[in-house]
Every structure is written in C-alpha cells, then in structure tokens.
Amino acid sequence: QVQLVESGGGVVQPGRSLRLSCAASGFTFSNYGLHWVRQAPGKGLEWVAVISYDGNNKWYADSVQGRFSISRDNSKNTLYLQMSSLRPEDTALYYCARDDSVWTGYPSNIFDYWGQGTLVTVSS
Amino acid sequence: DIQMTQSPSSLSASVGDRVTITCRASQGISNSLAWFQQKPGKAPKSLIYAASSLQSGVPSKFSGSGSGTDFTLTISSLQPEDFATYYCQQYNSYPLTFGQGTKLQIK
Numbered sequence: 001q002v003q004l005v006e007s008g009g010g011v012v013q014p015g016r017s018l019r020l021s022c023a024a025s026g027f028t029f030s031n032y033g034l035h036w037v038r039q040a041p042g043k044g045l046e047w048v049a050v051i052s053y054d055g056n057n058k059w060y061a062d063s064v065q066g067r068f069s070i071s072r073d074n075s076k077n078t079l080y081l082q083m084s085s086l087r088p089e090d091t092a093l094y095y096c097a098r099d100d101s102v103w104t105g106y107p108s109n110i111f112d113y114w115g116q117g118t119l120v121t122v123s124s
Numbered sequence: 125d126i127q128m129t130q131s132p133s134s135l136s137a138s139v140g141d142r143v144t145i146t147c148r149a150s151q152g153i154s155n156s157l158a159w160f161q162q163k164p165g166k167a168p169k170s171l172i173y174a175a176s177s178l179q180s181g182v183p184s185k186f187s188g189s190g191s192g193t194d195f196t197l198t199i200s201s202l203q204p205e206d207f208a209t210y211y212c213q214q215y216n217s218y219p220l221t222f223g224q225g226t227k228l229q230i231k
Binding site: 050095112116 | 218223224
C-alpha cells in the first residue's frame with residue numbers, strides 16, 4: 001500500500017535552516033509528482049510546493065518562494081523540503097502528499113495520498 | 125490568488141442526518157475542486173476531486189457537485205466516524221488554495 005513517511009522536523013531558531021524528508025513506498029516513486037502542504041497549530045491547510053515526477057518543474061507558494069526549495073531523489077524514493085531563513089510563522093505540521101498524475105511535467109494538483117506529517121517549530 | 129470560502133464554519137448534526145457544506149471560489153475554477161476530511165490528530169484524507177469524482181475507496185455517501193465558483197459537499201446518513209473537519213481546495217491555478225474548513229460536530 002502507498003506509504004509516505006515524513007521526518008526531519010524539530011525546534012529551530014528563527015533565521016536558521018532545516019531539511020524535511022518524505023520517504024515513499026508502495027508505488028513507483030519516480031512516476032509521480034509530489035507536494036508539501038502545511039498546517040499551523042489549530043489552523044487550516046496551506047499548500048507549500050510541488051515538484052514534477054522528474055524534478056524538472058517546481059512551483060511554490062508566495063509565502064515560501066525564495067526561502068524553501070523542493071527536491072527529490074528518485075533513486076532513494078525520497079522527497080525533500082529544504083527550508084531556510086525560517087520564521088515563527090513557518091511553525092506547522094508539514095505533510096507530503098502524492099499528486100495523482102503520472103509521467104507528466106505538469107502535475108494535476110490532485111492529492112490522492114498523504115503522509116502523517118512532521119512538526120516544525122520555529123522559536124527562539 | 126483564488127480565495128476559497130466555506131460555509132458554514134461549523135455545523136452540528138445528528139447521526140443519520142444529511143448535511144451539505146458549501147465552498148465558493150473568488151473566481152471561476154471550472155471543476156478543479158477537491159474535498160478533504162480531517163479528523164483530530166490525523167492527516168487529511170482525500171475524498172473528492174474534479175468537483176464530483178470520488179477518490180478510490182471513498183463511500184458513495186459522500187457526493188460533490190458544482191462548477192465555476194459554487195460547489196457543495198453532501199454527506200448522507202451521518203455516522204459517528206463522519207464527524208470531522210472538511211476542507212475544499214482549488215487546483216485550477218497556482219498557488220493552490222484551501223477553504224478555511226468546516227467543523228462537523230455531533231448535536
């Protein structure tokens with residue numbers, strides 16, 4: 001079955017960096033686009049970024065553009081989110097989610113499976 | 125950015141009821157609309173895409189409709205496991221945006 005397992009969260013000071021990972025199993029990882037979505041404590045969902053199946057196309061939310069970078073290693077079945085210049089407002093549970101499109105440089109942006117999330121807390 | 129507005133923000137209903145949640149987009153999004161269910165402490169679960177298509181494994185008690193700017197999610201014959209928060213999301217254009225959520229509570 002499809003599994004997405006996030007890791008790498010923790011407590012970090014404002015201005016510092018952190019890298020999140022999402023390990024995938026149960027499907028052919030290299031065929032699918034992938035997203036990061038976050039949820040601040042007690043708040044709603046906010047889309048963060050998406051990467052195409054081959055890593056060639058990426059899109060970001062304005063709130064993270066220039067600070068966060070999404071990438072993937074298809075040989076390791078792992079998605080990443082490199083976060084820099086972190087701010088207190090980046091504090092959230094970060095989910096990875098699979099895009100349901102296959103082999104397309106332009107994701108459908110339809111989420112079908114979600115991980116359980118990893119918590120990032122930005123605080124001094 | 126496209127703003128998504130859900131109503132109501134919270135809703136109380138009884139087991140066996142049928143409920144409808146509304147989602148309105150600030151501009152036309154064709155049928156590029158998805159619905160998610162989230163229970164406390166859990167990840168969201170995808171329910172519906174393309175406004176009315178059920179994700180695999182989602183029971184037919186969930187149904188969606190709409191196009192353009194106005195959409196609805198209807199849940200029939202509510203069961204205890206259906207009480208959760210529901211979110212709509214547009215994927216017509218970047219940035220992808222979600223509604224603020226509708227919390228469905230037991231009356």
